[in-house]
Amino acid sequence: MLRDGVWRTSSASGGDGDCVEVAAVPESVSVRDSKDRTGPVLTFTETAWRDFVATVACRH
Numbered sequence: 001m002l003r004d005g006v007w008r009t010s011s012a013s014g015g016d017g018d019c020v021e022v023a024a025v026p027e028s029v030s031v032r033d034s035k036d037r038t039g040p041v042l043t044f045t046e047t048a049w050r051d052f053v054a055t056v057a058c059r060h
Contacts (some may be wrong), residue, residue, distance in 0.1 A: 006024075007022070007023045007032070008022055009021050020035045025043075027046060028043050028044060028045055029045075031043075031044070
């Protein structure tokens, strides 16, 4: 089950729980709120996630 996958929190996280967690699963990347680990999970294709991260990195 996806919720049992290996979830990672950003190393830039302040540790106060205001982050998202990501888990790579076959052919996709899933994202959830670190404050609500039993809540909804968003799943993106690898390409969509890579494009999102590249766009955010360029604006940061």
